[in-house]
Amino acid sequence: MKTTIIGYPRIGALRELKFASEKYFRGEITANELESTAKEIRSFNLSLQKNNGIDLIPSNDFSFYDGVLDTAFLLNAVPERYTSLGLSTLDTYFAAARGYQGEKGDVKALAMKKWYNTNYHYMVPEIDDNAEIKLAGTKPFDLFKEALESGVNTKPVIIGAYTFLKLARYKGSKKAADFVQATAAAYSELLQKFNVLGADWIQFDEPSLVKDMSADDIKLFVSLYEKILTNKGVLKVLAQTYFGDVRDCYKELTGLAFDGIGLDFIEGKKSLELVKANGFPKDKTLFAGIVNGKNIWRNNYAVTLSVVNELKKHTDNIILSTSCSLLHVPCTLSNETKLADSYKKHFAYAEEKLGELSDIKKILDTAAPEDTEEYRRNAALHSEQRSGRNDAVREKVANLTDKDLTRLPAFAEREKIQKERFSLPLFPTTTIGSFPQTAEVKSKRNAHRKGEISDSEYEFFIEKKIAECVALQEEIGLDVLVHGEFERNDMVEYFGECLDGYIFTEKAWVQSYGTRCVKPPVVWGDISRAKPMTVRWSVYAQSLTDKPMKGMLTGPVTILNWSFPREDISLKESAFQIALAIREEVLDLEANGISIIQVDEAALREKLPLRKSDWREDYLDWAIPAFRYVHSGVKPETQIHTHMCYSEFADIIKDIDDMDADVITFEASRSDLTILDVLKENNFRTEVGPGVYDIHSPRVPSKEEIKEAVSKMRARIPAEKLWINPDCGLKTRGNEETVPSLKNLVDAAKEVRNENC
Ligand code: GLN
Numbered sequence: 001m002k003t004t005i006i007g008y009p010r011i012g013a014l015r016e017l018k019f020a021s022e023k024y025f026r027g028e029i030t031a032n033e034l035e036s037t038a039k040e041i042r043s044f045n046l047s048l049q050k051n052n053g054i055d056l057i058p059s060n061d062f063s064f065y066d067g068v069l070d071t072a073f074l075l076n077a078v079p080e081r082y083t084s085l086g087l088s089t090l091d092t093y094f095a096a097a098r099g100y101q102g103e104k105g106d107v108k109a110l111a112m113k114k115w116y117n118t119n120y121h122y123m124v125p126e127i128d129d130n131a132e133i134k135l136a137g138t139k140p141f142d143l144f145k146e147a148l149e150s151g152v153n154t155k156p157v158i159i160g161a162y163t164f165l166k167l168a169r170y171k172g173s174k175k176a177a178d179f180v181q182a183t184a185a186a187y188s189e190l191l192q193k194f195n196v197l198g199a200d201w202i203q204f205d206e207p208s209l210v211k212d213m214s215a216d217d218i219k220l221f222v223s224l225y226e227k228i229l230t231n232k233g234v235l236k237v238l239a240q241t242y243f244g245d246v247r248d249c250y251k252e253l254t255g256l257a258f259d260g261i262g263l264d265f266i267e268g269k270k271s272l273e274l275v276k277a278n279g280f281p282k283d284k285t286l287f288a289g290i291v292n293g294k295n296i297w298r299n300n301y302a303v304t305l306s307v308v309n310e311l312k313k314h315t316d317n318i319i320l321s322t323s324c325s326l327l328h329v330p331c332t333l334s335n336e337t338k339l340a341d342s343y344k345k346h347f348a349y350a351e352e353k354l355g356e357l358s359d360i361k362k363i364l365d366t367a368a369p370e371d372t373e374e375y376r377r378n379a380a381l382h383s384e385q386r387s388g389r390n391d392a393v394r395e396k397v398a399n400l401t402d403k404d405l406t407r408l409p410a411f412a413e414r415e416k417i418q419k420e421r422f423s424l425p426l427f428p429t430t431t432i433g434s435f436p437q438t439a440e441v442k443s444k445r446n447a448h449r450k451g452e453i454s455d456s457e458y459e460f461f462i463e464k465k466i467a468e469c470v471a472l473q474e475e476i477g478l479d480v481l482v483h484g485e486f487e488r489n490d491m492v493e494y495f496g497e498c499l500d501g502y503i504f505t506e507k508a509w510v511q512s513y514g515t516r517c518v519k520p521p522v523v524w525g526d527i528s529r530a531k532p533m534t535v536r537w538s539v540y541a542q543s544l545t546d547k548p549m550k551g552m553l554t555g556p557v558t559i560l561n562w563s564f565p566r567e568d569i570s571l572k573e574s575a576f577q578i579a580l581a582i583r584e585e586v587l588d589l590e591a592n593g594i595s596i597i598q599v600d601e602a603a604l605r606e607k608l609p610l611r612k613s614d615w616r617e618d619y620l621d622w623a624i625p626a627f628r629y630v631h632s633g634v635k636p637e638t639q640i641h642t643h644m645c646y647s648e649f650a651d652i653i654k655d656i657d658d659m660d661a662d663v664i665t666f667e668a669s670r671s672d673l674t675i676l677d678v679l680k681e682n683n684f685r686t687e688v689g690p691g692v693y694d695i696h697s698p699r700v701p702s703k704e705e706i707k708e709a710v711s712k713m714r715a716r717i718p719a720e721k722l723w724i725n726p727d728c729g730l731k732t733r734g735n736e737e738t739v740p741s742l743k744n745l746v747d748a749a750k751e752v753r754n755e756n757c
């Protein structure tokens, strides 16, 4: 049995590529110096895989920014606004990735989108009617040759033709089907070149095959590969899928002339069933994704062996692989110097996963698994009782009933009670929570973390910032105030640190997009609230004003979605445990006189399953109730807000209403406001604050502009349900633009009110 992986992280174990790229962007190093860092990372990754016994090592999984963008350049699908700048190839590439502003012109970057159900983001290729798709780049060949020079015949990895055409955005009247000929020709040429170069295998990544596929999609997929595969020569072609199963196209996929088919047996809940029911072609190799490429836990060899042994009943040709690229996990445990071994022994980052593949191969090649040390050690690890169990929490969550998840009285009655209590003006104004996190705020927090300033000095500073923020909001004339979130670095980490059951890593960076990396905290044990998390700040802020002060929390689904989740209990169970902790905080805030509480669910949509048919059962059926559990215990006169960072929820609009918040704010300034029509059509019950300006830009919106946005909203939303606010938190902005923007917002609201009387 042989092993391979789908791809390896390319940022470098200590984020070397990030730092080198940023230096290059600032003009501090040359393109050659950047390239030499890149080369070192590639060569390091190659040796690592070799030393860990990986048989088929990928190449071209390296990227300076993003693999989809690489493919767009490879296929000549680059908008003219970038190529016409007259920059070097590398700088043209970065212009498309990040935008360019300089002596040669001023262009925005390509759009960026979430990569399937991960926190990685890809650049969306743009194809217009004049696009001439053809093989234009040499990167995959160069990197193949580079590896060959160090003695390794690698498996080049390229985004497949179907996935590429599905991900592209079509700017003119032509659609994906119009580019089949040209795309197939480009991929055919690619195959010919790799034949000449002497590659053994090539991997085409086709994750779009795990999504719901229409008859047209299947036709597109088949017509592309019928053409491409006639030109494969002696090269073996692998169709690599991941992030789910291929239930809509298993027949077509196995019927085409691929030599290998890569299936995901971790996230693909029907993968095994598909193989069992349909069999697997004798003349093909099954690349079995059995080591999780998305999570950080040690593989359970006994479970894996049982899957592989099932598969062996249907085929003799198996290569062991990861479930997806290891891009989505951190590089190596060896840099986690502070975490105790009792935790670390349960972890496997990318490097450790290479070792796992080799272990599994060895165990499979041995007559009885128990004969191997690797198997015995793994079995012992998994039979250990994990620390961090909290029976009280488990019991509470297990005994939840519908009653616990339902807030009473019903919405309409609460709305009446709250209108009376707060007697806010029509179109109340508010903000989303954070105020500018100035350099001063960040440096004080760092100093406190390092122990350079005392707790009391730090707390005194935060109180001073809160007082300034409250005074500012009163001066501007906002109706519902916030404390400004100066005590938080991040909306998940802050809460994680206050919760029992969470642990934090030191160097577990994962690429989010380009040079940006995130370090998700780890859900280790049962979650419970160790101590009040925000009460003291909210209570202090409320003491400074007669206006309502919004308590500010992050919701359970967002906290979970931005963490590495447990695998020994379900996501649903973890979500409810976190919900219980946040619920306690909500009730604590209420008991301490906070009358409006916002529970942010910025990432609610992020983990929506890739297939619509899985949305309900696998996700919404627990995610929405978990949110409801957070606030179902408050009094009718307490107002619950929530916030989302996007407005693409037309397709789950009923579920959003079912969260049963009293008010929801969301981003609507950048979208074309179509969401407002959807709200109207669906008779949306929750009061709404569609953001009236874009906080992601440093521009100050004029009063007129804001009034215009409000009047569009007014046309679709009943006056008594409409709030006026920016579209997200202000933490990334400066005071210079925040203050005038909010003044204009308040002035606009006042004028609209007068016009309404
Ligand atoms: N309350 C948070 C803030 O204002 C919300 C952040 C977010 O939506 N990402 O910063």
Ligand code: ZN
Binding pocket: 432, 602, 643, 644, 645, 646, 727, 728, 729
């Ligand atoms: Zn937001």
